[in-house]
Amino acid sequence: MHELAITENIVAISLNKAKEAQAKKVSSVNLIIGELSGFAPECIQLYFDALSRNTIAQGATLNFESAPVRLRCRNCTAVFQPQVNEWTCPECHSPGAEIIAGRELYIKSLEVE
Numbered sequence: 001m002h003e004l005a006i007t008e009n010i011v012a013i014s015l016n017k018a019k020e021a022q023a024k025k026v027s028s029v030n031l032i033i034g035e036l037s038g039f040a041p042e043c044i045q046l047y048f049d050a051l052s053r054n055t056i057a058q059g060a061t062l063n064f065e066s067a068p069v070r071l072r073c074r075n076c077t078a079v080f081q082p083q084v085n086e087w088t089c090p091e092c093h094s095p096g097a098e099i100i101a102g103r104e105l106y107i108k109s110l111e112v113e
Helices: 002-020 041-051
Strands: 026-034 061-067 070-073 097-101 105-112
Touching (some): 002 041, 002 105, 041 061
Antiparallel strands (some): 026 105, 070 097
């Protein structure tokens, strides 16, 4: 259900930005979703369709782009993408790393008419 609150924000931001641009229609919303975000694009799409009904965003296409996981080693500060089930640093082989990308969800851009 956390997709509902996020999608409410996506619709609100889209409508506000379209209004600022004096647009008559939101054609598409381009989203970045991190691989670890836990958000389901199909749920966001479903809620977007319902929440944008009878607005200038009705019928807008949602485009989802996946953001890969990136880690920073806490020992040597190397930045790397983990392999499946292998999150040790490829440089120093330390098991401790912090997630620096892959949990995000944001609007990359909007296309309006």
